[in-house]
Amino acid sequence: MTCSCSTGTHVQRSRRLGDESGAPFATLSEGELQEAAAILRRHGRLEETHRIAYIGLDEPDRREVLAGRPVARRALVQLLDVATGRAHDISVDLDRGDIARDEPIDPAVSGQVPLLKEEHILIRDLLATDERWLAALALRGIHDPATVALAGLSAGRFPIEGEDGRRMARVLGHHQPTPQTMPWAHPIDGLVAYVDLGARGVTQVIDTGVVPIPQETADYHVPGTFGPERTTQKPIVIRQPEGPSFSFDGDVVSWEKWSLRVGYDMREGLILHGIGFEDAGRVRPIVHRASIAEMLVPYGDPGPVRFWQNYFDTGEYLLGRLVNSLELGCDCVGDITYLDVPIADARGEVKVLPNAVCIHEEDAGVLWKHTEQFTGTTDVRRQRRLVISFFVTVGNYDYGFYWYLYLDGKIEFEAKATGLVFTAAYDERASRYASELAPGLAAPYHQHLFCARLDMAVDEGPAVVDEVDVTTVPIDGDNAHGTAIGFRATRLTSEKSARRRSDASVDRTWRVSSTTATNRLGRPVSYVLAGEGKPVLLAQPDSVIASRARFATADLWVTAYDVAERYPAGAVVNQSAGDQGLPAFVADDASLDGADLVLWHTFGLTHFPRTEDWPIMPVDTCGFVLRPHDFFDRNPTLDVPASVAPCSCTHEEHAHADVSHQHHENQHSARREH
The missing domain is CATH 3.10.450.40 (Nuclear Transport Factor 2; Chain: A,)
Structure with a gap:
């Protein structure tokens, strides 16, 4: 049954990503994808038995772009010959109409290209x-x-x-x-x-032997299967009569003081480029590139039927191509701008995926508030956030990927897991490694682990990274009553030393600080990564999955920027050899002192399925936050105006509300002056 909604309370706008194809980091346009396929055909690389397993932007070195040097516009292709089994990694030069690089993929050394x-x-x-x-x-x-x-x-x-x-x-x-x-x-x-x-x-x-097939239905999609629907819900109406507060210039979105380029890739899905915040008349860079670069779902059933169940949904299945077409008023509520995404199939034919990305703004509670007894004033401001999201279906599970930008300079990511658990039969053996959801029906224990790649740009220049723990202070002459608290900052100086684990007992965070920019108090400007500190990969360190997903054995890795280092589990993940990706990236133990830094943060959920997860799982969430720390000279939201209560409005009532809002502001000003 499809979602039904009251479309009268919602507004939909649509744009297509990739229409600004000249920009170095813009998504490949429909025309560029078609041209890439044509170039491959001209050079005999896309004949009858050839299949495109992946095609996306071959991103230029950001240092070349920032230096203003011209960079080639290229497409990166993983190609499989289904007749011979041979695969190639190819870079197609769209400017010259030629093949810039063509290298064989050795399955013994690397692995296999994604499943078709x-x-x-x-x-x-x-x-x-x-x-x-x-x-x-x-x-x-x-x-x-x-x-x-x-x-x-x-x-x-x-x-x-x-x-x-x-x-x-x-x-x-x-x-x-x-x-x-x-x-x-x-x-x-x-x-x-x-x-x-x-x-x-x-x-x-x-x-391994016949096991009874569970018979209880899961047909929640058939009306009435689990009883009549409730009739108690009253409408919630979200209105933006003047439209959204964000605007587009090509693929670049501007909202409040934020600006960024929205990109999309059939492997990673959403990619955010050039995230910056306007401060004192200039846009200050914060993150060059942000994406969820890998997603791993390792299962914990060691039996002969399922011991191998471990999925890299990004590298093996290309989750970006499994995107849903979102529905107004159901997946996204309010005044929505959808982005359509062009994707090429295995033969190079291009189709446009409609409503793949949802962009909207929403109220996010109280931003700040104070009632002051000495002045008799009460001030409160509302927080709001820009939401950029997409949803994919990977087999039985559905995942939402949500990036949030807040008025106060905070960046947040949230993953939402829902859909259906992967099921098995429940018996005595399964009881050690699975939950019983319904009579005879089991769901094995498993994890959902995500790895964010955050190419940092805190005020652009070189940076350092510190691990920050809270500390207690011993009783001494300065702390006679034992009440002092403090923190300890440990500089992470090289790539191998920057492989770190979370520690909630000391509220561990990681701070990226500029080595050249300071705030008005002389302190380095910085952004702090705060994770949730939940378990990372629980499989044994010498297991096959741990060797292939070494990135997921730590909460944080930090590397010096290298344009070739895009994926934490390696460029080729399907049937990959061990220790690809991050272990190889940090093998030279490069210095991080004053480098261009890339943070790789693994986070996620450990799922012991419960009866409430059947027959369909309510959303569970995980994520992280990037928060400014001494980045601004003061609270950057002092210019946010006070809110007025919403109304159901005619134009005349809106005019009255505007007058009332101005009167409310004048009263606040008079009270502050008094």
């Missing part, structure tokens, strides 16, 4: 005729393979005989007796297939 959509069709075709698979289904009373929903999943890289160098997938099934049945309620447990995608064959069907 057509490979999921191949999996269904192969299993539909595999006698071992059909016999295993028959043992479970299933005689029509078309009634089995197949999850073709990334295989990982395990020491399984015969898999070295092969392009593999592993397949689990759920029973779907009718097209309307929600299949996740009916896992076909004890059964898994291993598929060689390159050779187009099923290498193994592992059947």
Whole structure:
């Protein structure tokens, strides 16, 4: 059932990303994607058996851009020949119409390019005729393979005989007796297939024994399945009669004192470039580039059917291409601007994904407030924030990615996890590693881990990073009563020493300070990263997944900027070798003292599923905050005007409200002067 809403209270506007294709960091436009495909064809790189696994902007070195030097406009392509299994990493020069770089991807050294959509069709075709698979289904009373929903999943890289160098997938099934049945309620447990995608064959069907298929329905999408809908909710109306407070210049959005370029990539999704804040007549840089560069979902069931279940949703599945088309009044409420995103498919054909990104502003509670007994004044200001978001569906789970910019210079990111948990059958063995959600139905314990890549630019120049812990102060001559508190700042001087863990007991944060800019008190201007301090990767350090996802074993890594270092798990993630990405980036232990700094922050959720998560999971959230620290000379929101109560307005009533607002301000001014 689709969302229904009262569209009369909402406003929708649409724009297309990539229309400003001349800018160095602008999203590839529809025309540029088409041109990249045409160049590949002219050079024999996009023939009948070739598939584009990934295409996006080959970003220039930001130091070249900031220096004002001309940079080439290029597209980065990961290409697979499905006939030979050979893959290539290619940079297409759009200015010259040529191939700037073409390097083979060695699966033994790197791994395999991301899974293709057509490979999921191949999996269904192969299993539909595999006698071992059909016999295993028959043992479970299933005689029509078309009634089995197949999850073709990334295989990982395990020491399984015969898999070295092969392009593999592993397949689990759920029973779907009718097209309307929600299949996740009916896992076909004890059964898994291993598929060689390159050779187009099923290498193994592992059947550990028949397990009863859970029968309780999960058809929440069918009205009335779980009773009548409540009728108690009254409308909440959000109105912006004068339109939003933000504006666009190409792909650059300006709101209040903020400005930034909005970008989109089929791998990372949203990318924010050039985040800056206007202060005293100039825009002060804060972050050059911000994105969620990887997402990992490791499962904790060690049994023979699911021991391999670990997904890199960004690097293996390209979550950016799995974006939802958002619905006004349902996904986004109020006065909304949607951004449409051009994406190229495996053959280079370009389509535009409508309403992929939602931008709006919303009230965010009290900004500041004080009632002063000595002056008799009461002042309060409302906080508001700009919200830039998108939602993706990766198989059973749905994820929202929300960036928030606040009036006081704070930047916040929030991930929202919802959708359906991946299910299994519940039995005595499963009880150690999974929760029972319904009779006979289990959901394995797992994590959702995200890695933010934050290319910092605190007032542009070189920077340093300190780890800041609160401290207690011993009783001594200066602290005779034992009430003093303090903090300890530890400079992180090199890349290897900057691999850090959170510590909530000391309220640990990390502060990035300029080495050249100070505030009016002479202190370095800085921004502070504050994480939530929840567990990072819980798998054992010598496990296969820990070797492939080493980034997720620490809360923070810091590196000196390198244009080639974009992904924490490496450029090629599917069936990747161990210790790619961040471990390789920090191997030279480069100095961080006065460098251009990149913060890599891992955060997320550890999910022990509960009965309230079934049949669909209410949103759970995680995230982090970037907060100014001595960046401004004083509270930067002293110029925010007081609010007036909203009204349901005719034009005449609006005029009266404006007069009342001015009268209210005059009263405040008179009281302050008095």
